[in-house]
Amino acid sequence: MGFLYLVTMLLLSRTHQPPPQAVPAGLFYVFVMPCLNEEAVIGASLRRLLATARDDIRVLVVDDGSDDATSSIVRGVDDERRWLLRRDLPNARSGKGAALNAAIAHLRVRDEVATRDPNNVIVVVVDADGRLDSHAVDVVASYFSDPRTAGVQTGVRINNRRGNLLARMQDMEFVIYTDIFQRGRAHVDNVGLGGNGQFVRLSALRSLGDEPWTHSLTEDLDLGVRLLLAGWRNRFCPQADVHQQGVVRLRRLLRQRSRWFQGHLQSWRLIPRVIREARIRSLPDMLFHLSSPLLILLASLLTLAFGFSTAAVLADWFAGGPSPDPSLFAGAYLMAAVPALICALVYRRQEPLSGVGVLRLIGYGHLYILYSLVWFVAGWWAIARMLSGRNSWHKTARSPEESLAAPALTPALAAASAAAVAATMVTSEDVGVAASPEHAGEPVPVDG
Numbered sequence: 001m002g003f004l005y006l007v008t009m010l011l012l013s014r015t016h017q018p019p020p021q022a023v024p025a026g027l028f029y030v031f032v033m034p035c036l037n038e039e040a041v042i043g044a045s046l047r048r049l050l051a052t053a054r055d056d057i058r059v060l061v062v063d064d065g066s067d068d069a070t071s072s073i074v075r076g077v078d079d080e081r082r083w084l085l086r087r088d089l090p091n092a093r094s095g096k097g098a099a100l101n102a103a104i105a106h107l108r109v110r111d112e113v114a115t116r117d118p119n120n121v122i123v124v125v126v127d128a129d130g131r132l133d134s135h136a137v138d139v140v141a142s143y144f145s146d147p148r149t150a151g152v153q154t155g156v157r158i159n160n161r162r163g164n165l166l167a168r169m170q171d172m173e174f175v176i177y178t179d180i181f182q183r184g185r186a187h188v189d190n191v192g193l194g195g196n197g198q199f200v201r202l203s204a205l206r207s208l209g210d211e212p213w214t215h216s217l218t219e220d221l222d223l224g225v226r227l228l229l230a231g232w233r234n235r236f237c238p239q240a241d242v243h244q245q246g247v248v249r250l251r252r253l254l255r256q257r258s259r260w261f262q263g264h265l266q267s268w269r270l271i272p273r274v275i276r277e278a279r280i281r282s283l284p285d286m287l288f289h290l291s292s293p294l295l296i297l298l299a300s301l302l303t304l305a306f307g308f309s310t311a312a313v314l315a316d317w318f319a320g321g322p323s324p325d326p327s328l329f330a331g332a333y334l335m336a337a338v339p340a341l342i343c344a345l346v347y348r349r350q351e352p353l354s355g356v357g358v359l360r361l362i363g364y365g366h367l368y369i370l371y372s373l374v375w376f377v378a379g380w381w382a383i384a385r386m387l388s389g390r391n392s393w394h395k396t397a398r399s400p401e402e403s404l405a406a407p408a409l410t411p412a413l414a415a416a417s418a419a420a421v422a423a424t425m426v427t428s429e430d431v432g433v434a435a436s437p438e439h440a441g442e443p444v445p446v447d448g
Contacts, residue, residue: 009184065092141326150204150232165248193224197242
């Protein structure tokens with residue numbers, strides 16, 4: 001099923017869909033950066049956003065109870081377009097969704113926003129380490145010429161991909177997700193929103209209530225689905241990317257993906273609404289996307305069973321039994337390798353790998369098969385956390401900016417299917433720290 005979905009999305013993604021040409025006048029952009037102990041990256045990120053001389057942007061940094069120098073660094077950026085909203089305990093650290101909701105509530109008391117038509121105010125969610133392409137605002141603007149458009153999601157790239165193989169695999173994963181799945185889903189009106197590089201119309205957010213973001217561990221996935229169910233449209237903008245840090249340690253990656261997986265499971269509560277309210281053309285893809293955690297768990301069990309059966313056959317052969325049929329292994333290998341090699345070719349199209357020949361590209365494809373197995377471990381880790389009632393998460397630590405490289409069924413089919421299905425689960429990034437069943441109040445201290 002995963003392979004069929006991959007092929008379907010690949011074919012749809014190759015169908016050209018020209019971007020809108022008209023650019024609406026009077027748009028006003030508020031970049032919202034939720035932060036918790038981001039002193040390593042917040043200064044550089046804030047200065048990048050404010051480097052332009054344009055007066056139609058503001059940057060609202062939401063310090064969610066940091067106990068490092070985050071707020072001091074933000075205050076040190078002398079620019080009237082910079083706003084700081086400080087949340088302190090016990091109100092702080094109740095999740096990224098709560099921090100974003102506090103930002104939306106704060107915009108009601110900002111004259112520069114309150115006096116504008118909310119249809120013309122665009123809220124841009126950017127992580128503390130996010131690096132939006134310099135032309136992102138200009139190319140995204142045209143998508144809001146359609147009054148039905150609620151949100152626009154940019155592509156996502158990993159900015160330390162050249163210095164770490166694990167980061168390279170994450171970059172490959174995001175490119176596959178955006179260039180195949182987001183492009184393909186655009187044809188069935190089911191584009192997803194991510195936690196970084198997300199542009200959303202303020203009026204669309206307010207249509208969901210005073211607190212548009214939920215306490216889900218993947219609040220971005222949840223928001224995107226609910227906007228679609230409310231009758232809005234989400235668009236994907238392939239002309240711009242947001243660059244973010246990749247995780248360079250395996251355990252941290254597993255912890256991050258477990259949070260995403262658990263958040264995806266939390267979104268199952270939306271399935272009854274999806275069945276009742278989703279557009280007919282969006283319904284199959286929306287249901288498949290929401291059910292992908294179950295498919296990954298099933299694929300992990302099939303892969304494990306295949307591994308045990310293979311070991312048993314080889315042990316019997318070594319003990320003098322009949323030799324295994326090579327065609328079975330060859331068929332299983334091809335079923336796993338072909339989708340991965342297709343993904344590698346898509347990645348090569350988006351990422352000019354100077355000096356990388358065919359052999360290394362094939363190697364990346366095979367490494368991606370192994371990398372996709374991360375989702376199997378993350379999935380069962382998420383199940384264990386849910387069964388134990390744990391929803392809080394430690395945030396992923398950032399690296400200082402200067403240390404980064406800069407860029408502006410055969411059972412084996414289960415592994416290939418997991419690679420395809422896992423790509424559909426890339427939905428959020430690490431800013432939030434915990435999911436809380438209750439919103440613990442509103443922030444008070446404000447600067448800027």
